[in-house]
Amino acid sequence: MTNTTLSRRTFITTALTAAGGLALGVGIEGPAEAASLGVRPWGDEGKRYPGEINAWVVIEPDDTVIIRYGRAEMGQGSFTALPQILAEELECDWAFVKPEYASANRNLRENKVYGSLATGGSRAVRETGVMVQQAGASARERLIAAAAKRWSVPASECAAAMSKVAHKPTGRTFRFGELAADAAAIKLDKEPALKRPDQYTFIGRRLARLDVPLKINGSAKYGIDLEVPGMVRAAIIKCPVFGGTVKSVDEGAIAGRRGVLQVVKLKDAVAVVADRFFRAQTALNALPIEWEVGAAGAANSAQFRKEYLDALDQKGVEARHDGNVDAAMPMAAKVIEATYEVPIIAHAPMEPLNAIAHVQADRVDVWVGTQNADLALALAAQASGVKPENVYIHNTFSGGGFGRRLGPDEVAQAVAISKAVGKPVKLIWTREEEIRQGRYRTQAAIRFKAGFAADGTAIALDMRNSAGSSNPANVRNGLDPQTTQGLVNTAYKLPNYRVVSILKNTHVPLGPWRAPGHSQNVFFMESFIDEMAHASGKDPVALRRELLAHRPDFQRVLDLLVEKGDWGKPMPRGKGRGVAIHESYDSIVGMTAEVAVTNGEVKVERVVIVCDCGVVVNPRGVETQLEGGMIYGLSAALFGEITVKNGRVEQGNFDTYPVVRYKDAPKTEVFITPTPGKRWGGVGEPGATMIQPAVTNAIFAATGKRLRSLPIAGQDLSGGA
Amino acid sequence: MITIKVNGTSHQLDVEDDTPLLWVLREEIGLTGTKFGCGIAACGACTVHVNGEAMRSCSVLAGSVDGAEITTIEGLSPDSTHPVQQAWLTEQVPQCGYCQSGQIMATAAFLKTNPNPTDADIDANLTNICRCGTYERLRRAVHRAAALMRA
Ligand code: FES
Ligand code: FES
Numbered sequence: 020m021t022n023t024t025l026s027r028r029t030f031i032t033t034a035l036t037a038a039g040g041l042a043l044g045v046g047i048e049g050p051a052e053a054a055s056l057g058v059r060p061w062g063d064e065g066k067r068y069p070g071e072i073n074a075w076v077v078i079e080p081d082d083t084v085i086i087r088y089g090r091a092e093m094g095q096g097s098f099t100a101l102p103q104i105l106a107e108e109l110e111c112d113w114a115f116v117k118p119e120y121a122s123a124n125r126n127l128r129e130n131k132v133y134g135s136l137a138t139g140g141s142r143a144v145r146e147t148g149v150m151v152q153q154a155g156a157s158a159r160e161r162l163i164a165a166a167a168k169r170w171s172v173p174a175s176e177c178a179a180a181m182s183k184v185a186h187k188p189t190g191r192t193f194r195f196g197e198l199a200a201d202a203a204a205i206k207l208d209k210e211p212a213l214k215r216p217d218q219y220t221f222i223g224r225r226l227a228r229l230d231v232p233l234k235i236n237g238s239a240k241y242g243i244d245l246e247v248p249g250m251v252r253a254a255i256i257k258c259p260v261f262g263g264t265v266k267s268v269d270e271g272a273i274a275g276r277r278g279v280l281q282v283v284k285l286k287d288a289v290a291v292v293a294d295r296f297f298r299a300q301t302a303l304n305a306l307p308i309e310w311e312v313g314a315a316g317a318a319n320s321a322q323f324r325k326e327y328l329d330a331l332d333q334k335g336v337e338a339r340h341d342g343n344v345d346a347a348m349p350m351a352a353k354v355i356e357a358t359y360e361v362p363i364i365a366h367a368p369m370e371p372l373n374a375i376a377h378v379q380a381d382r383v384d385v386w387v388g389t390q391n392a393d394l395a396l397a398l399a400a401q402a403s404g405v406k407p408e409n410v411y412i413h414n415t416f417s418g419g420g421f422g423r424r425l426g427p428d429e430v431a432q433a434v435a436i437s438k439a440v441g442k443p444v445k446l447i448w449t450r451e452e453e454i455r456q457g458r459y460r461t462q463a464a465i466r467f468k469a470g471f472a473a474d475g476t477a478i479a480l481d482m483r484n485s486a487g488s489s490n491p492a493n494v495r496n497g498l499d500p501q502t503t504q505g506l507v508n509t510a511y512k513l514p515n516y517r518v519v520s521i522l523k524n525t526h527v528p529l530g531p532w533r534a535p536g537h538s539q540n541v542f543f544m545e546s547f548i549d550e551m552a553h554a555s556g557k558d559p560v561a562l563r564r565e566l567l568a569h570r571p572d573f574q575r576v577l578d579l580l581v582e583k584g585d586w587g588k589p590m591p592r593g594k595g596r597g598v599a600i601h602e603s604y605d606s607i608v609g610m611t612a613e614v615a616v617t618n619g620e621v622k623v624e625r626v627v628i629v630c631d632c633g634v635v636v637n638p639r640g641v642e643t644q645l646e647g648g649m650i651y652g653l654s655a656a657l658f659g660e661i662t663v664k665n666g667r668v669e670q671g672n673f674d675t676y677p678v679v680r681y682k683d684a685p686k687t688e689v690f691i692t693p694t695p696g697k698r699w700g701g702v703g704e705p706g707a708t709m710i711q712p713a714v715t716n717a718i719f720a721a722t723g724k725r726l727r728s729l730p731i732a733g734q735d736l737s738g739g740a
Numbered sequence: 741m742i743t744i745k746v747n748g749t750s751h752q753l754d755v756e757d758d759t760p761l762l763w764v765l766r767e768e769i770g771l772t773g774t775k776f777g778c779g780i781a782a783c784g785a786c787t788v789h790v791n792g793e794a795m796r797s798c799s800v801l802a803g804s805v806d807g808a809e810i811t812t813i814e815g816l817s818p819d820s821t822h823p824v825q826q827a828w829l830t831e832q833v834p835q836c837g838y839c840q841s842g843q844i845m846a847t848a849a850f851l852k853t854n855p856n857p858t859d860a861d862i863d864a865n866l867t868n869i870c871r872c873g874t875y876e877r878l879r880r881a882v883h884r885a886a887a888l889m890r891a
Contacts, residue, residue: 094836094872227832234837235828236820237773237813241838244772252767277756297763369777369785369838369871418775418838419871450778639832643877647835650873673782673869682863684875 070199075154078199093417108155123392260666330485342515351470370418377443388417458530461487504536534704545712584611597716606700633698648706747815757803784868794849827885835872
């Protein structure tokens with residue numbers, strides 16, 4: 020493994036010199052010397068480390084602490100946050116920490132020693148946090164035990180700090196590196212207790228991210244950047260009508276093209292393999308292909324819309340029912356109703372999907388940036404026919420994931436192509452392929468009905484929701500928990516509350532889109548709560564406070580949001596402020612958005628985010644995840660729409676599938692209100708959900724126009740409704 | 741056959757004239773810091789300097805840059821000390837980082853023409869996409885880089 024690690028120590032020295040003592044006083048918060056991260060962050064599968072204290076922690080003789088971590092680094096900073104958690108317990112010097120990816124192969128062979136390697140649902144810190152703490156604490160205790168044994172003193176007289184174990188009475192010390200091999204052989208009677216949150220000294224620090232130095236000079240290696248010896252390159256097109264297959268290919272049309280090696284026909288896709296990607300792609304573009312598309316070739320978006328709306332009148336399954344909505348609604352003094360809907364949207368991570376596969380008779384290697392190394396391994400085994408035990412996934416940096424890299428379609432394709440050509444193959448999807456072969460957020464619709472007592476108190480909330488299941492295996496008794504997330508698990512308390520779910524799928528493949536379920540449902544719910552506030556003559560924050568009276572944690576978030584977000588402060592004509600709040604992934608996030616509407620054009624000018632995520636591992640990490648999630652959701656709110664015509668996706672690139680750029684990005688402020696307790700709240704996803712209703716609620720405040728569908732672009736914003 | 745100078749080194753390359761510069765850099769020369777994001781000049785991930793000017797290399801054909809001097813992210817500074825890189829480090833801009841080579845190259849060229857930009861100037865001139873949504877930090881880093889370069 021080549022390792023051109025740029026150590027932070029060298030980096031900071033050079034930075035200071037070149038700055039000539041300039042404004043670098045600001046510097047980076049956190050230790051002056053920080054840990055390092057390899058540009059190729061996967062481990063050496065073949066190497067056995069004598070200093071392997073447990074599967075998570077290896078300490079080398081020179082004190083380097085290799086922390087193996089199974090969740091993807093796709094931008095969310097988990098390669099810094101998880102080691103930070105482990106270092107808290109291990110008591111190691113951060114300067115020696117070197118994270119790398121845990122091996123999916125080992126995870127398979129050793130009965131999931133790393134747990135699940137799937138990264139989704141803001142799970143990286145939430146679920147792995149405790150495992151990582153335990154691994155760190157266990158390693159520390161064993162290092163202490165190893166030192167005590169060498170000194171022949173009781174372990175209770177020894178303590179670990181900054182990568183050393185000291186014998187307190189005599190002041191003698193050993194470096195961790197001197198003890199690691201011994202520690203590896205020690206078995207503890209019982210695993211040590213974990214620190215309490217009030218004992219943390221390292222968790223909670225605003226550490227600089229380990230990957231940033233590699234991402235400002237082009238050295239970080241993403242899957243698309245890698246080269247393996249003897250590698251050829253492939254471009255691919257899958258049948259543009261989902262579910263279709265290859266009928267015929269006229270290979271003669273590209274015969275004799277420079278560099279082109281082979282055409283590979285898969286059941287549902289055609290790939291051209293060449294010595295260079297550009298040659299493969301241009302040849303593919305010139306290759307006449309006929310597809311077998313079947314009935315799906317007539318499907319279109321208008322029909323989908325109608326199907327999801329019609330589905331609202333079908334029977335469905337109760338996902339939650341408090342009180343008795345049917346009895347309560349007729350008693351209401353006032354009832355309001357509204358129907359909302361959202362279209363299909365794509366993920367469009369910045370790095371198009373790609374993978375390198377090398378299939379040999381008894382071994383498969385795959386280099387890929389994936390959110391799900393376990394699944395990538397299983398798919399590679401399946402596509403190659405090689406035993407899973409002999410499949411190795413080398414996870415790389417990912418240029419964004421957002422859920423798209425949870426379903427590694429590119430891995431199975433790359434493996435099949437490598438098998439066909441007998442060489443290592445790098446497969447790259449174009450942006451068009453990425454947009455047209457997504458695993459999209461579902462089309463969805465919902466009908467709300469709310470009943471109020473004569474005094475304006477909300478007494479009943481009824482909703483019927485139609486959405487597609489992204490994984491039929493999750494469906495139990497007619498319900499997929501994901502499609503009702505954000506409806507079923509809301510904190511709002513009304514005496515009569517019902518969610519009915521109608522599952523509906525088309526031929527469009529679905530997948531988790533950042534904050535699946537919540538992504539559309541929070542838009543629905545927080546918009547309709549706003550409608551309820553206006554219908555009962557209440558301020559939108561006041562109604563939320565009322566329905567959340569039983570939740571002091573929500574009230575605290577609202578307090579800060581009102582203060583920082585200037586709630587209630589008058590705005591000029593044409594401008595408005597909207598609010599949204601929701602708890603998901605164990606974090607409560609509230610948001611206000613300020614918009615200006617000029618000649619029907621919306622500009623989101625300012626966003627204030629308040630978050631209670633329990634334990635804050637790294638405040639900067641929380642801030643950037645919330646900011647980034649918000650922008651991701653804003654793209655969906657403003658522009659996000661995939662349309663289907665003749666069974667095919669019409670959009671193909673950022674010209675037809677626009678996303679937020681500088682000019683669309685609001686000024687953003689993030690505030691954290693930590694509550695005491697041990698909750699590890701996820702922060703990768705909530706930002707993406709909350710911005711959608713915050714903006715449409717703000718548009719209502721500015722114009723009186725209620726938007727009940729997305730995207731906002733193209734909708735008529737004149738006149739209230 | 742074309743000759744281009746990339747980060748100070750001359751390369752004679754036997755490539756088709758219609759090969760995008762992006763793929764020449766990545767696959768012929770092996771400089772992978774310049775990224776492929778869209779291939780249609782819409783995202784900016786592939787931004788490099790051609791004779792000092794920011795260009796989207798996915799839409800610059802090899803045949804049109806014969807004799808040109810090109811700077812990529814790898815050549816912006818030998819040790820990540822260019823003021824734009826320093827500002828990026830201080831503001832901790834990158835998330836996934838995939839767009840950031842292009843962001844940095846676009847900013848470095850932009851600040852040469854506008855050493856003290858307003859937010860409106862930034863909005864009008866910097867159009868690179870960041871799907872991770874680092875715009876808040878990007879904006880701060882652009883201002884910081886401008887200040888470093890003016891000093
Ligand atoms: S790849 Fe060149 S602008 Fe997007
Ligand atoms: S940092 Fe990921 S796209 Fe910009």
